[in-house]
Amino acid sequence: MAILNNDFLALTLANQDGLAPFQFSFPSGIGFVEETGILRLEPKEKSSINLVLSVGIHGNETGPIELLNSLVKSILNGQLKLSIRLLVIIGNPVAANLAKRFCDVNLNRLFSGAWKSYEGFEAKRAKRLELAVSDFYAMANSGSEQMRLHYDLHTAIRGSVHEKFAVSPFVENAIYNKAQFGFLASSGIQAVLLSHQPTTTFSYYSYSVHGAHSFTVELGKVCSFGQNDLSRFADLEKSLIFLIENSVLSQKPLSDVNVFSVLNDLIKDDESYELSINDDVKNFTQFEKDYVLANSKKSQYQVEKTGDAIVFPNTNLPVGQRAGLIVRPIEIENLQLA
Numbered sequence: 001m002a003i004l005n006n007d008f009l010a011l012t013l014a015n016q017d018g019l020a021p022f023q024f025s026f027p028s029g030i031g032f033v034e035e036t037g038i039l040r041l042e043p044k045e046k047s048s049i050n051l052v053l054s055v056g057i058h059g060n061e062t063g064p065i066e067l068l069n070s071l072v073k074s075i076l077n078g079q080l081k082l083s084i085r086l087l088v089i090i091g092n093p094v095a096a097n098l099a100k101r102f103c104d105v106n107l108n109r110l111f112s113g114a115w116k117s118y119e120g121f122e123a124k125r126a127k128r129l130e131l132a133v134s135d136f137y138a139m140a141n142s143g144s145e146q147m148r149l150h151y152d153l154h155t156a157i158r159g160s161v162h163e164k165f166a167v168s169p170f171v172e173n174a175i176y177n178k179a180q181f182g183f184l185a186s187s188g189i190q191a192v193l194l195s196h197q198p199t200t201t202f203s204y205y206s207y208s209v210h211g212a213h214s215f216t217v218e219l220g221k222v223c224s225f226g227q228n229d230l231s232r233f234a235d236l237e238k239s240l241i242f243l244i245e246n247s248v249l250s251q252k253p254l255s256d257v258n259v260f261s262v263l264n265d266l267i268k269d270d271e272s273y274e275l276s277i278n279d280d281v282k283n284f285t286q287f288e289k290d291y292v293l294a295n296s297k298k299s300q301y302q303v304e305k306t307g308d309a310i311v312f313p314n315t316n317l318p319v320g321q322r323a324g325l326i327v328r329p330i331e332i333e334n335l336q337l338a
């Protein structure tokens with residue numbers, strides 16, 4: 001069996017509730033559809049690069065899904081030659097069919113075993129995706145040093161001062177990987193957030209459990225299928241193609257990348273929780289010291305320093321969840337890169 005028209009997205013959306021595994025060949029390797037939305041591509045030549053590309057962890061974030069589907073099509077029809085091991089994941093096909101962020105629970109809060117405390121489609125899916133990633137990295141070739149990569153591609157609810165940005169997982173020793181930052185720069189990523197604590201996101205899972213170089217990558221604003229301007233992803237597409245074909249992480253100087261450290265999570269602590277910002281306020285909007293940015297019957301958040309900014313503001317979520325991140329710009333010279 002093969003994938004009809006090499007369209008992995010169509011296959012996934014048409015089989016949202018499950019798919020029997022099958023294997024097929026393509027010009028530069030062998031493909032394994034392991035489950036709905038989970039496709040492993042093995043190159044003919046042995047490779048030490050093991051790349052996970054995930055999209056659609058939030059079902060309505062369709063731009064990255066279309067980008068990845070087009071890359072997969074090009075590999076399957078022979079336009080691109082695969083030189084690395086590649087695991088392709090379309091995270092939440094049920095929510096994608098409904099054009100929703102999620103069905104029961106936000107999938108990107110359920111990794112590192114957090115799914116055990118929940119029921120419903122996303123809880124099962126988080127468990128399945130963890131298994132897919134674990135198996136993929138475990139099947140890496142032996143004999144040479146293996147590189148594990150995971151880029152989890154998203155789009156944001158709001159516009160953004162820096163349209164494309166990445167969230168780097170919390171790193172205990174605060175030493176970051178220079179080649180990864182160079183790759184992000186060459187992929188058109190304008191800003192990187194350095195997380196301040198462990199989370200239950202997919203990218204943090206791959207980093208903390210599998211030691212992967214892993215990032216959540218935000219590529220612009222949410223749009224529906226067919227409405228995305230894929231030319232806005234051109235830099236990332238180019239660097240991914242270069243990696244897929246040549247096993248090389250393209251590099252650009254880091255001078256154009258804005259780096260922010262995350263200071264705080266804003267947590268919705270009560271139904272009365274409100275953010276004092278308009279609906280059109282963009283990610284990375286900065287505030288004056290002492291501005292009361294959030295308040296509820298239980299708490300208040302006052303900006304600590306002029307220039308502190310908000311990312312991912314959102315109160316349309318259950319009590320206990322993250323309603324935003326407070327970030328502070330830092331000089332790239334102060335970043336430890338190795």
Ligand SMILES: O=C(O)CCC(=O)N[C@@H](CCC(=O)O)C(=O)O
Binds near residue numbers: 154155156167
């Ligand atoms: O725009 C928003 O408010 C959310 C966009 C989004 O889905 N972001 C990810 C970031 C994950 C991370 O912090 O690594 C999310 O909230 O899951």
Ligand SMILES: [Zn+2]
Binds near residue numbers: 057061
């Ligand atoms: Zn998302």
